[in-house]
Amino acid sequence: MCAEENSGPDNSRTSEAGAGWACQKPGTFNDLLPERVTDFSWRRPRVLWRSRNDVLASLFGDPSNAIRRRCVDALRERGAPAAFTVHRSEPEFSFALLGDTGEGDRSQYAVVPPLLQAAAGTDFMIIASDVIYPAGDADEYPDKFFRPYKDYPAPIYAVPGNHDWYDGLRGFLHVFCELDVDCSPPPWRGPLSFVPRLLWRHPGDVDSHMLGEARRRHRGAPGQQSVQPGPYWAIDTPSLRIIGIDTGITGTVDRGQGRWLREVSAGPKPKLLVTGKPLYVDGEHRPGKIQGGGTVDEVVRDPAHNYVAAIGGDIHNYQRYPLAAGDGRTIQYVVAGGGGAFMHATHTIPRTRVVEEDVFRCYPLRGDSLSRYSRLYGRWLRLPRFFELTPEEATAAVRHRLGIRPGRGYKSPEPSFRARLVASLLGVPRGDRRRPRMLRVPVRKLPQRFRSELADWDDPPFFKSFLRVDVTESRLRIRCYAATGCGDHEKAPPCEDEVTIPLR
The missing domain is CATH 3.60.21.10 (Metallo-dependent phosphatases)
Structure with a gap:
């Protein structure tokens, strides 16, 4: 710190x-x-x-x-x-x-x-x-x-x-x-x-x-x-x-x-x-x-x-x-x-296994990354009421899907179904589960790369x-x-x- x-x-x-x-x-x-x-x-x-x-x-x-x-x-x-x-x-x-x-x-x-x-x-x-x-x-x-x-x-x-x-x-x-x-x-x-x-x-x-x-x-x-x-x-x-x-x-x-x-x-x-x-x-x-x-x-x-x-x-x-x-x-x-x-999005980074999650650091925080992307997709797709997540909502969704303690603590309830769905659509992985190596490039990396390169502001x-x-x-x-x-x-x-x- x-x-x-x-x-x-x-x-x-x-x-x-x-x-x-x-x-x-x-x-x-x-x-x-x-x-x-x-x-x-x-x-x-x-x-x-x-x-x-x-x-x-x-x-x-x-x-x-x-x-x-x-x-x-x-x-x-x-x-x-x-x-x-x-x-x-x-x-x-x-x-x-x-x-x-x-x-x-x-x-x-x-x-x-x-x-x-x-x-x-x-x-x-x-x-x-x-x-x-x-x-x-x-x-x-x-x-x-x-x-x-x-x-x-x-x-x-x-x-x-x-x-x-x-x-x-x-x-x-x-x-x-x-x-x-x-x-x-x-x-x-x-x-x-x-x-x-x-x-x-x-x-x-x-x-x-x-x-x-x-x-x-x-x-x-x-x-x-x-x-x-x-x-x-x-x-x-x-x-x-x-x-x-x-x-x-x-x-x-x-x-x-x-x-x-x-x-x-x-x-x-x-x-x-x-x-x-x-x-x-x-x-x-x-x-x-x-x-x-x-x-x-x-x-x-x-x-x-x-x-x-x-x-x-x-x-x-x-x-x-x-x-x-x-x-x-x-x-x-x-x-x-x-x-x-x-x-490049950080909310797509899985729960880390190469080091313990509590010593891993990233910026932006995963919740801020998800919130920023949700606003962009809400604007592009003209669905702001569906996609847009506040930083607090996004942090709760990341915490729920990854099972991690968020970098910025919020005393918030469990995320809504909408927040969990948006997090899934925008690439937040679930827990530390990974796809088989033979599937990683076409299924996971390329969609995330597209999401990041297209999401410039x-x-x-x-x-x-x-x-x-x-x-x-x-x-x-x-x-x-x-x-x-x-x-x-x-x-x-x-x-x-x-x-x-x-x-x-």
């Missing part, structure tokens, strides 16, 4: 006002928006079509690894730092971390004012996955990266997400690594290879002058400048080594990056992993395959490597799983993808989030802050979760 809960502003665990359900004044983030803001919506066929490489990579093979090898060779020829590592001399430092940022609409800009408040004094920022939606195009960086974070005074590093790869990572490499290379995929082989050859979305041209002008205009101060070694990298300090990996489109790490990961993970120094794909999410273990054998999580769990935390983006909410590693460590597995894009409460990480020689402190979009929370963003990890 956050120390601020006892002395500072309310958060979603203490009151509905702390969750942002009752905004007293509008947020100032609207003043930061460009003059013309194109409403971003995953309900638009054009947006889905621009993201088609995800489906093609899943069906016909992910070319990310082959493209990455080509890019890494080019970076090494240019003289990239040894082991793709940035060295910092200070043993005590702080950084901000947020994932899945770049839709360029109100939900992204709503994160900026509270981020600047809570991240004041940090030494750098990390974006974990999906810097630019929907397809990583270079020409969208001015309004979806440079402009939103123009007032953040320190360098920004990033690990790419699957959407950044839909242009072959060309925009990402140009902005973060100052590299422009051939990002075309290798030829597909097989009887149906004509399909990806025909449909694959190739990267567009990069306007270097336009990007340079955007950088000078919005993030041109000397203290904001940085060039990261590559799409994967390490930041080494006397107290902690931060390792960022590139998981491509489908989440597989190539052999070369796998060797590098094992090399930079060696030794007793405490380490923190930043990845585009979380290793634990939605109550499931997704260990991350490495080409040639092994998994990312095997590297993290190895006692010789001394990892203390693994933070991933991709899923657009906050989750934390403290898992005992068997050698005395407790590794904090964190999902931190709430930095601006549409919110641009008015408070947004339920976005970001992290502040403070490091000393003896401890690492992670705090999750909420970005509701309410003016009341911009100067004092609610702290939703906190964990302190010993480093000695």
